[in-house]
Amino acid sequence: MKTALLLEKLEGQLATLRQRCAPVAQFATLSARFDRHLFQTRATTLQA
Structure with missing residues (x-):
C-alpha cells in the first residue's frame, strides 16, 4: 500500500x-554540457 x-x-x-x-530541452548551448567530466559526451543539447 505504501509503495503504491x-x-x-x-x-x-x-x-x-x-x-x-x-x-528548454532542445535549446543548444555555446559549449559542451557542464557534466562533460562525468559523462562521455560533447553534445550541446539536452537529450531525454
Missing part, C-alpha cells in the same frame, strides 16, 4: 518536472 502511494507520488513529480523542463 509512493510510486504514484513519484510519477506525479516526474510528470511535473518533465513539463517544466520541456521548453
Whole structure:
C-alpha cells in the first residue's frame, strides 16, 4: 500500500518536472554540457 502511494507520488513529480523542463530541452548551448567530466559526451543539447 505504501509503495503504491509512493510510486504514484513519484510519477506525479516526474510528470511535473518533465513539463517544466520541456521548453528548454532542445535549446543548444555555446559549449559542451557542464557534466562533460562525468559523462562521455560533447553534445550541446539536452537529450531525454
